[in-house]
Amino acid sequence: MDRSNPRTPRPHKDSGKPIPVAGASEHALIARGAGKWGDSAFPKDGWDFVREQDRGEPDFVCQMCEYKVIRNVQHLRHPSGLHLAAGCVCAGHLTGDLETAKARDRAMKNAAARLAARRDAHDRDWDTLHAISTTGPSALKALEAMKARAVQLARKASADSDIGLDHFELEVDAHCLAHAADKSITAIRERSPAHWLQRALADPDWWETPKGWRFEPSHGDVVQVYQRCDGWRYGYQIRREEMHWSRTAYASPRAAKAAGIAALKRALREAGRLPRSSR
Secondary structure, three states, X not given: OOOOOOOOOOEOOOOOOEOOOOOOOHHHHHHOOOHHHHOOOOOOOOOEEEEEEEOOOOOEEOOOOOOOEXXXXXXXXXXXXXXXXXXXXXXXXXXXXXXXXXXXXHHHXXXXXXXXXXXXXXXXXXXXXXXXOOOOHHHHHHHHHHHHHHHHHHHHHHHHOOOOHHXXXXXXXXXXXXXXXXXXXXXXHHXXXXXXXXXXXXXXXXXXXXXXXEEXXXXXXXXXXXXXOOEEEEEEEOOOOOOEEOOOOEOOHHHHHHHHHHHHHHHHHHOOOOOOOOO
């Protein structure tokens, strides 16, 4: 093989796969007429960008210069029906917009850096999930934070998933982590002792819903506050029982929340899940 010929890709000794070419500038290859740049019959302009692809490692030979080994591939299409997968500079000259081609290449490199950082943090969360052995409030708090991070990670990875398969795989795995964390949260809440319930009821953590407010002191227990034409009402439910709705309307959501928590406490005491002496 003539290794001095810029039109010839350099393979690995064993695998036959191409290896990166040190110091081989795409501009120089174009000027020397490497690959299809030296083919007078091959179209050199009028190409349209189709999509970009991060292959994960430099293992692909640019189909235009036929020499530069690249990781980030830009797929192009010509009105004549030809398709081409090229590196950044070759793609820029073929489309007539070198700066945009470079910007796409930078975006892929930045996405790869984000992927590496996200994957490291994600792997640490999986390790933490497997290491959690307690069922106390601290474990519950850690799991809830982990679930929130996984949901956010899935959303961010989804935004990059069109660049490469690795981002999509991370998105799927993040959803799996969120589901696993949620199952652990449910298991802990189902085993939560009475003093956890008392603590949650003493300092309720409400969140807003489209129709009002909702509070869940433990898995399966809920107070829902909602607005009607005559004022604010509440509904409450304890684990594995039906929802009970208030007949009284209250002037403010604060009053309805207080009444709903009081009703839930009474139901929990009657079910034996709170001591009779608790307030």
